[in-house]
Amino acid sequence: MARRRVRGTKGGTTNAAPAATSAGVEALLLAALARGDGSLETGRYLVTYKDGAAPEGVKALKARGLRVADARDFSESAVGVEDVGDADALNFPAIGVALVGGASMQARGLAAFEASADSAIETIEPEYFAFAENSEYLRGFMRAASTIAADLGTGGGAAVADDEELEAQVLGATWGLVRCKVPPSTRSGLGIKVAVLDTGMDLGHPDFPGRVAAAASFVGEPVQDLHSHGTHCIGTSCGPKAPAGSTPRYGIAHQARIFVGKVLTNSGGGTSGSVLAGMNWAVANRCQVISMSLGAQTGVQAAYTAAGNAALANGCLIIAAAGNAAAATGAPANSPSIMSVASLDPTLTPSSFSNFGKVEIAAPGRDVFSSVPRPTRYGFKSGTSMATPHVAGVAALWAQTSASLRGVLLWRKLQATARPLPFPIARVGRGLVQAP
Numbered sequence: 001m002a003r004r005r006v007r008g009t010k011g012g013t014t015n016a017a018p019a020a021t022s023a024g025v026e027a028l029l030l031a032a033l034a035r036g037d038g039s040l041e042t043g044r045y046l047v048t049y050k051d052g053a054a055p056e057g058v059k060a061l062k063a064r065g066l067r068v069a070d071a072r073d074f075s076e077s078a079v080g081v082e083d084v085g086d087a088d089a090l091n092f093p094a095i096g097v098a099l100v101g102g103a104s105m106q107a108r109g110l111a112a113f114e115a116s117a118d119s120a121i122e123t124i125e126p127e128y129f130a131f132a133e134n135s136e137y138l139r140g141f142m143r144a145a146s147t148i149a150a151d152l153g154t155g156g157g158a159a160v161a162d163d164e165e166l167e168a169q170v171l172g173a174t175w176g177l178v179r180c181k182v183p184p185s186t187r188s189g190l191g192i193k194v195a196v197l198d199t200g201m202d203l204g205h206p207d208f209p210g211r212v213a214a215a216a217s218f219v220g221e222p223v224q225d226l227h228s229h230g231t232h233c234i235g236t237s238c239g240p241k242a243p244a245g246s247t248p249r250y251g252i253a254h255q256a257r258i259f260v261g262k263v264l265t266n267s268g269g270g271t272s273g274s275v276l277a278g279m280n281w282a283v284a285n286r287c288q289v290i291s292m293s294l295g296a297q298t299g300v301q302a303a304y305t306a307a308g309n310a311a312l313a314n315g316c317l318i319i320a321a322a323g324n325a326a327a328a329t330g331a332p333a334n335s336p337s338i339m340s341v342a343s344l345d346p347t348l349t350p351s352s353f354s355n356f357g358k359v360e361i362a363a364p365g366r367d368v369f370s371s372v373p374r375p376t377r378y379g380f381k382s383g384t385s386m387a388t389p390h391v392a393g394v395a396a397l398w399a400q401t402s403a404s405l406r407g408v409l410l411w412r413k414l415q416a417t418a419r420p421l422p423f424p425i426a427r428v429g430r431g432l433v434q435a436p
Contacts, residue, residue, distance in 0.1 A: 018102030019043030022084050024220050025265050025274060040296055042271050043102040044127040046303040049120055054096045056120035061089055061098060064108040077284040078216035081273050092280035095307035099273040123302040130275050130294050132199055132229040132268035133324050133385040173249040175346050176364030176390055182252050185435040189253025189396035194238055194289045195282035197275060198230030200262035202373035205231065207240045213257035218277040219265045226266035228372040232381050233293050234258060235371030237389035247378060250370045252393025259287050264294060272303060279307045283316055288399045288406060291392035292320040293385035297330040308337025315406035319392050321384035323355035334358050339411055342428055343387040350427045354384055361418055362428040363390035391433045401436050
């Protein structure tokens, strides 16, 4: 029997102070800011069950005396961590993961556990923060924490400004859609569910009447997007075919069913737990395409890998941004079961900010025009965040062509039909995504 300790940042132990399961993102960020060690850990933990052993895993947690809330007990499996009250753990059955509070973990003796052939638990690891990616770089952790502090009036620095939002000056379609061969495609994404897990959406944006099939928040805030990142990503992946007036076409899967999952706050911050809650919801609702333009510069997280595997097994494909740190691909895109997207400039060269290493495919990510919340309505942003919804939208078009193109087969189709580029695979994967 091998003794395995909880995975952490230093010698297998976490640096973060214990945190309650139901703690909100802002409270966790403020605690981290006060801690001042620059750690990306929240103070909570993620328990990943062995494949197919989720029921036994829950029993194991309860056997330790933990009170376990289950996402299935909430409508459409839409549950945020702040909804679980005094529960010690929140179970995400669709992806085989549970979130456990740090204090409960220590009190129940789970800081170290025995890994054996008959154990239902595969891994216990620290939960980390996750952030919306800004133009040109991945927002640094302490900078994000300072933003939260400023928003709450507690000091700690000025808020980070969004990307500059400009007026459209061109007609037709955006350069990204043209490069991806979207305008001549006869596909629309009709009948395909596309979940975008981000900062929410401007639900009253005039370009999306009747388009939202479902919306849920996992961060204790209304789904309404006060940040703009989520609305921009939804616009690229699922925006209209013919916007009003002289606005160029910026959306790809213009008839797809939009599932809006707010997993990041209006300040652009979140945690692995809030992201996993959204992933569990999207998989439980069998969204064929799941787009995530978020992450952090951490190593591979077992919980994300399990979620990606569960998605593939259920005919869903998770597509995530490689990251904007000009470094190795960050989480969750670095998980082997999640498709990682790199960014390209209009010249089809890799963007200077785009992460590299574990990359499956590339898409337009520099100076991308799309929707933003009212009253501005439209704007330009850059990043692998903007490349990812290009792939998600094209994935919806391909998924419409055949009911067999689901999960791993959809992944393979996207790569097989990509336009090869004269750059290393580590920078662009199989090349530029192309519409059917």
